[in-house]
Amino acid sequence: MTENPDASPKLPQRKVTLRSVVQWFLIGLAVLWSLAVLILVAARWIDPPTTAVHMERRLQAWMHRTPYHERYEFVPLSEISPEFQHAVIAAEDARFYQHHGFDWDAMEIAAEDDLQGGRIRGGSTLTQQLVKNLFFGTGRSILRKGAEFTLVPVAELVLGKRRILELYLNVVEWGPGVYGAESACRYYYRTSARNIDRQAAAQLAAILPLPLKRRPDHMTHYSGLILERMRQMGW
Numbered sequence: 001m002t003e004n005p006d007a008s009p010k011l012p013q014r015k016v017t018l019r020s021v022v023q024w025f026l027i028g029l030a031v032l033w034s035l036a037v038l039i040l041v042a043a044r045w046i047d048p049p050t051t052a053v054h055m056e057r058r059l060q061a062w063m064h065r066t067p068y069h070e071r072y073e074f075v076p077l078s079e080i081s082p083e084f085q086h087a088v089i090a091a092e093d094a095r096f097y098q099h100h101g102f103d104w105d106a107m108e109i110a111a112e113d114d115l116q117g118g119r120i121r122g123g124s125t126l127t128q129q130l131v132k133n134l135f136f137g138t139g140r141s142i143l144r145k146g147a148e149f150t151l152v153p154v155a156e157l158v159l160g161k162r163r164i165l166e167l168y169l170n171v172v173e174w175g176p177g178v179y180g181a182e183s184a185c186r187y188y189y190r191t192s193a194r195n196i197d198r199q200a201a202a203q204l205a206a207i208l209p210l211p212l213k214r215r216p217d218h219m220t221h222y223s224g225l226i227l228e229r230m231r232q233m234g235w
Helices: 018-042 051-063 082-092 104-116 127-134 142-171 181-189 198-206 218-231
Strands: 173-175
Touching: 018 104, 018 127, 018 173, 082 127, 082 218, 127 142, 127 181, 127 198, 142 181, 173 181, 181 198, 198 218
Parallel strands: none
Antiparallel strands: none
């Protein structure tokens, strides 16, 4: 029997095992997590040009073929009224300056309110909401929550409270295509974030849990609760 000189030797086939798939999946997660950390570090000095929520809304508008006009203007914290800053903190994260990224008491209260069907706001801190806005959009999943849980302490460490508040106030959604304190003030009240008054600031803070369904002029009761909380906090 003669050997065929043109016949090439067969290469051994590499088997794809569950273990190798899991390994590559974990490597991919580690790379994405590292990239998110680098973005947070950069965000200490660089204002984000967009966020996951902004991109999600643009994609939704494109998919549904609906008009979409984005209003997004980043301004320094010094150009946002202290009354506005205090109203948002009182409404969304009263212990912002005391916790280190997670407010376990607020989470417990939110969970109890969920069971009773009377929840007004969630238990997420401003830091948690910022991380969600920057990286994850509005979707919910266990994987997202896990990634958020690991990135929140990083944000607290590399950004600090002042920068976290500045970023949050500038990127958070305040209505259809309306992002940030400056855009919200100009869209709803035709004024700047520097000149917004106490009552209007509380009304804007009141729509944050559901910015696409609420309007400031319909939030008289909830804004009153926010104003009372501000007084209790010494603001």
